[in-house]
Amino acid sequence: MFWKSMFVATLILHLISLGGGQNFDPGVLLKSSFPPARPSVNNLKAVCIHGNGRPRYPDDSFPSSSYAYARRAGKAVNRLEEWFRQCCYGGLAQGIGQIRCCVEQAWKTALSHFCIEEYSTMTLVHECCEMKGEERWDCFERKAANPSYYPLSGYRAPIIPPDRIFTWDPDTC
Known part of the structure; x- marks a missing residue:
């Protein structure tokens, strides 16, 4: 499963580079990275180390x-990856325990904003957004496209500033 999604993502990124971003189905592209996995003890190192190797989605890619x-x-993926960078290297959190708390809070915040944006449209919302509390987070975790946060081979993510500010609350840890 992992190799299949890596192949699809690599192929799509190659097509983007050849065609200026207009020769692909963006829904297929996102299958390699959305929804993002819940940060955990098992993937925390990869969350922090491989951030520049995971896909980003500039506006002109659609x-x-x-x-x-x-x-x-x-947009949710872009936000989350920038917020992960802030948690891991931006000085927001110190030590493994705080970093883990920060990235999990960033994950929940990014997906909460995604769900708010889903409900602001006249279309069907993502099924996980229809759930509340821990059920919502469990749903996103089950559907995660890349639970190990592996990078794409040879990919270097562009810097995309988030459109929202993330404020980590260390008192929630």
Whole structure:
């Protein structure tokens, strides 16, 4: 399963580089990274170390019309990866315990914003967004495309500043 999603993601990224980002189905592209996995003891090292090797979704990677769901999902991934960087290297958190707490809070915040944006549309919302509390987080975790946070071979992510500010609350740990 992992190798299949890595192959699909690599192929799509290659097609993007050849065609200026317009020769692919963005929904297929996101299957390699959305929803993002819940940070855990098992994947924390990869969350922090391989951030630059996981896909980002600049606005020009989507056609100018339609694909609203893919845009929202891509935006959530972009936000989350920047927030992970802040937790791991931005000085927000110190030590493994705090970093883990920070990245989990970033994950929940990014997916909460995604769900809010899903509900602001006139389309069907992502099934996990329909759930509340721990059920929502468990749903996203079950559906995670890359639970180990492995990077794409040879990929270097562009820097995409988040459109929202993440404020970590260490008192929730």
